[in-house]
Amino acid sequence: MIEVSNVSKSFGAVKAVQNISFTMNDGEITGLLGPNGAGKTTTLRMLYSLLPPDEGTIRIDGLDPIDNAMDIKRTLGVVPDGRGLYKRLTARENIAYYGELHGMSKALIRERTDELASTLNMEDFIDRRTDGFSQGQQVKVAIARAMVHGPQTVMMDEPSNGLDVMTTRALRHYILDLKAQGHSVVLSTHIMQEVAALCDRIIIISAGRIAADGTPAELCERSGKASIEDAFVALIGSDEGLLA
Amino acid sequence: MSGLGKVFKKEVIENLRDRRAAFNSLLLGPLLFPFLIIGMSYLSLSTQEERAEATIELPVVGAEYAPNLLRYLEQQGVVIMPPPDDPEGTVRTQENPVVLRIPAAFPEQWRAGQPAVVEVIADPSRRESNIPMGRVRMMLAGYGQQIGSQRLQLRGVAPALASPLVPKDVDLSTPQSRGALAMIFLPYFLMITAFAGGMHLAIDSTAGEKERRSLEPLLLNPVPRWQIMSGKMLATAGFAMASLMLTLLSFRLALPYMPSGALGFELELGPAMIGKLLLVVGPVAILAAALLTLLATFAKGFREAQSYMGLVIFIPMIPSLIFMTNPMKPEAWMMFIPMFSQNLLIAEFLRGEVVPNAWLLISSGGTLLLGVILATIAATLFNRPKVIFGGS
Numbered sequence: 001m002i003e004v005s006n007v008s009k010s011f012g013a014v015k016a017v018q019n020i021s022f023t024m025n026d027g028e029i030t031g032l033l034g035p036n037g038a039g040k041t042t043t044l045r046m047l048y049s050l051l052p053p054d055e056g057t058i059r060i061d062g063l064d065p066i067d068n069a070m071d072i073k074r075t076l077g078v079v080p081d082g083r084g085l086y087k088r089l090t091a092r093e094n095i096a097y098y099g100e101l102h103g104m105s106k107a108l109i110r111e112r113t114d115e116l117a118s119t120l121n122m123e124d125f126i127d128r129r130t131d132g133f134s135q136g137q138q139v140k141v142a143i144a145r146a147m148v149h150g151p152q153t154v155m156m157d158e159p160s161n162g163l164d165v166m167t168t169r170a171l172r173h174y175i176l177d178l179k180a181q182g183h184s185v186v187l188s189t190h191i192m193q194e195v196a197a198l199c200d201r202i203i204i205i206s207a208g209r210i211a212a213d214g215t216p217a218e219l220c221e222r223s224g225k226a227s228i229e230d231a232f233v234a235l236i237g238s239d240e241g242l243l244a
Numbered sequence: 245m246s247g248l249g250k251v252f253k254k255e256v257i258e259n260l261r262d263r264r265a266a267f268n269s270l271l272l273g274p275l276l277f278p279f280l281i282i283g284m285s286y287l288s289l290s291t292q293e294e295r296a297e298a299t300i301e302l303p304v305v306g307a308e309y310a311p312n313l314l315r316y317l318e319q320q321g322v323v324i325m326p327p328p329d330d331p332e333g334t335v336r337t338q339e340n341p342v343v344l345r346i347p348a349a350f351p352e353q354w355r356a357g358q359p360a361v362v363e364v365i366a367d368p369s370r371r372e373s374n375i376p377m378g379r380v381r382m383m384l385a386g387y388g389q390q391i392g393s394q395r396l397q398l399r400g401v402a403p404a405l406a407s408p409l410v411p412k413d414v415d416l417s418t419p420q421s422r423g424a425l426a427m428i429f430l431p432y433f434l435m436i437t438a439f440a441g442g443m444h445l446a447i448d449s450t451a452g453e454k455e456r457r458s459l460e461p462l463l464l465n466p467v468p469r470w471q472i473m474s475g476k477m478l479a480t481a482g483f484a485m486a487s488l489m490l491t492l493l494s495f496r497l498a499l500p501y502m503p504s505g506a507l508g509f510e511l512e513l514g515p516a517m518i519g520k521l522l523l524v525v526g527p528v529a530i531l532a533a534a535l536l537t538l539l540a541t542f543a544k545g546f547r548e549a550q551s552y553m554g555l556v557i558f559i560p561m562i563p564s565l566i567f568m569t570n571p572m573k574p575e576a577w578m579m580f581i582p583m584f585s586q587n588l589l590i591a592e593f594l595r596g597e598v599v600p601n602a603w604l605l606i607s608s609g610g611t612l613l614l615g616v617i618l619a620t621i622a623a624t625l626f627n628r629p630k631v632i633f634g635g636s
Contacts, residue, residue: 048464051629073466082457088261089254100250101465145461 001026002047002153002184007056009042016042018208019056024186024201026152029179031199032188033232039208040188041081044155047186048078060153074102077151081158083142087131091122091141094130095148102149109148116144120174135162139171154178155186160194172198192229202228206236247467251475255449256482265444269483273440274490277433278498285502291372300376301325303334306346310354310362313346316387322380335365341373342366342380357395428568430495431590434488434521435560435583438528439536441487442480443553446536449476451549459632470623473537477619480533488525492518517593524589527608528560531582531615535559538622541631563587579606582614 002024009017017039024030034040045051046058049065049072058065065072085094092113099109117126120140125133130141139159146154156175160168175198178185189195195202195216202219204212212219212235216228223234260266305327307314314324328334331343345363353360362384366377393403453459463469496513539556543549563584572578574588585607592599625631 045629045633050460050463050632070466070468073464076464078461078464080457080461082460084456084458084461086254086258086458087456088258093257097250097254098461098465101247101462101467103466142461 001059001061002186003057003059004043004047005057007043007046007053007058009046009051009054015208017046017053017205020205020208020210021056022203022210022213024184024203026184027179027182028200029175029185029187029198031195031202032186032205033190033195033202034205034211035190035236038205040205041157043205044078044157044186044188048076048155049073074149075152077146077149077154079139079142079146079154079156079159081161083138085130085133085138085141085145088129090129091126091133091137091144092117094141095145098145099148104149112148112150113144116147119177120144121170136164136167139163139167143171143174151183153184153186155188157188158190159187160189160191168194192227192232196228204232204235211235246471247465248471248475248478251467251472252479252482255445255476255479259445259448259479259483262444262448265448269441269444270487270490273433273437273487274494277437277491278494281429281433281495282498282501296375296379298376299323300342300379301340302342302344302380303327303331303340304344304346305331306348306350309346309348309350313362313387316390317383320383320386322383331365335367338370338373341370341376344380428591430594431587432561432564432568433491434525434590435528435564435586436557437487437491438484438525439532439557439560441484442482442529442533443536443557445483446476446480446533447540447543447546447549447553449479450537450540451543452546454632455545463626463632469626473541473623473626474619477530477533477537477622480537481530484529484532485522485526488522488529489518492521520593521590524586524593524604524607527611527615528583528586531611531618532560534615534618534622538618538625541622541625559583567591574603576600576603576606579603580610582611585610 004023005021007017007020008015020039020043032040032043042051046053047060047065049069052066060072061075063072063075085091086097089097095113095116096106096109099112104112113126117123120143122137122140122144125137130138133141143156143159159175160171163171172194175185175187179200187194187199199216202212202214202216203210204219212222214222219231219235220226220228223231225231225234259269299321301323302317303325304314307324307327318324328340328343331340331345334340335343343365345365347361347363350360350362364377364380364384366373368374368377392406396403396406450459453462462472492513496518499513536553536556539552540549543552560583563581564587567584567587572588574592578588579585585603589599589603589607
């Protein structure tokens with residue numbers, strides 16, 4: 001359960017996020033949607049405690065990301081946009097490094113890694129160095145790394161960037177599985193089909209403000225459009241960002 | 245194992261796997277420096293011997309004014325050459341290292357028993373002409389003394405009366421302290437190694453991590469940022485220490501191949517000495533790790549960080565160069581100067597001197613303190629969003 005109320009964040013004169021409020025429920029997939037530069041990444045960074053908000057409060061399962069940074073980090077799994085794997089380590093070592101930093105035992109890390117390798121279908125390359133991995137392989141390692149400590153809340157930034165159709169489908173199944181297991185999933189994306197196929201709730205951010213917040217059906221209804229894509233354009237008032 | 249230890253382990257493993265970088269940081273210096281020292285001492289030794297033994301070909305202007313002097317020079321093995329048209333010019337162009345000129349007034353002064361002037365034309369700023377010039381002056385002085393003694397004897401005076409003072413050198417340098425002269429470069433190499441050994445890792449683990457975009461997810465782990473930063477700094481210091489140890493070992497293995505003329509005795513570089521040297525240089529490795537990490541963390545990427553490092557490598561060179569060009573007597577207050585004090589201490593150890601323990605404490609303590617201050621600043625850098633995200 002994530003509760004954000006009246007949060008603002010500026011970088012110098014740039015107001016990245018202004019007075020946003022929303023809630024994300026457990027067992028739901030929430031889509032964070034918005035054009036480039038709208039404040040999605042800033043919002044995520046505040047949620048996962050790397051950036052302190054200037055104003056307002058954030059609570060994740062009742063905890064403040066700044067005061068309880070260490071506890072929040074234990075309950076979060078993050079797949080960042082950049083992936084950020086270590087090329088000279090194998091996939092297994094990349095995953096184990098994060099497991100160790102979470103204070104897990106070697107045996108537990110091994111067990112979890114084998115489990116994730118089988119779920120994400122990565123047995124073929126789990127013991128290879130990640131240098132030269134395809135985009136799909138990289139995302140899988142990044143997901144396994146984020147999930148190794150069994151976090152309650154999972155945040156993914158543009159997870160299907162650069163993936164082929166088959167990998168994207170597998171990824172969507174995996175995200176739906178996470179939801180079925182009771183995790184809350186936050187998806188930051190600008191791929192409309194993904195949003196339509198996965199999300200229970202959509203929060204649209206535009207120019208640092210919440211432009212809309214509701215289920216896909218509600219958003220379509222409110223904007224009087226048939227598809228999410230048209231609803232999105234109508235709600236933010238331009239088609240900027242859709243080409244990115 | 246705490247988060248610090250895990251970060252340390254991962255950085256060491258990852259950087260050892262980067263073969264080229266590991267070779268450059270750990271092995272290049274240790275392989276190169278002994279060769280450099282051995283090669284240089286062979287070269288300087290052989291050119292010195294060559295010049296000291298080579299036949300001197302001496303152009304003489306005004307040879308007709310002093311035939312006896314020339315005969316004496318020829319007896320000493322000098323080959324007298326005909327005078328060039330422009331003696332000064334040929335010395336300037338290095339055609340001749342030395343030219344002797346006997347002025348027309350020479351015979352008259354000689355007969356009158358006055359000091360007769362002969363001109364030795366040379367350019368002492370050309371270091372390679374110093375040896376032939378010195379040999380010519382020695383021969384002239386020898387001739388002068390011989391004639392002076394004969395003149396006194398002719399007048400019934402004991403020549404010894406003209407030499408009231410005889411300075412005699414009593415050489416107190418031990419074989420070990422003479423060897424330290426040849427090893428003057430060792431402190432310099434050790435200082436550079438303390439910096440160069442960890443340089444790549446310092447960049448890779450901070451600016452490199454930022455560039456690969458792995459820093460942001462790393463900081464999402466429940467480990468305090470100062471521990472992550474300290475783990476990286478310790479890995480940097482560890483690489484520097486490993487490189488220092490290998491450098492000393494390779495010096496030890498190379499010692500028997502030093503030209504005997506340069507050392508002429510055994511310089512003691514046993515395990516005890518290596519241990520002592522590592523103890524003295526160790527704090528510099530930690531100071532270097534903190535400074536390098538601090539700077540590399542400011543950089544947005546690998547290349548920017550590398551461009552800082554070109555300048556940073558001058559920092560350990562400056563105290564070493566001051567020490568090399570101005571040898572000075574070590575005093576307690578100098579021990580407060582990081583990097584300079586280590587130069588002095590290493591030189592004292594190599595000379596086989598006993599150094600007060602207080603000096604060691606001040607030197608290591610002062611350097612460590614500065615290192616810890618820099619490390620503390622570096623450790624807080626990861627708390628700044630700009631540093632983490634690189635302004636993106």
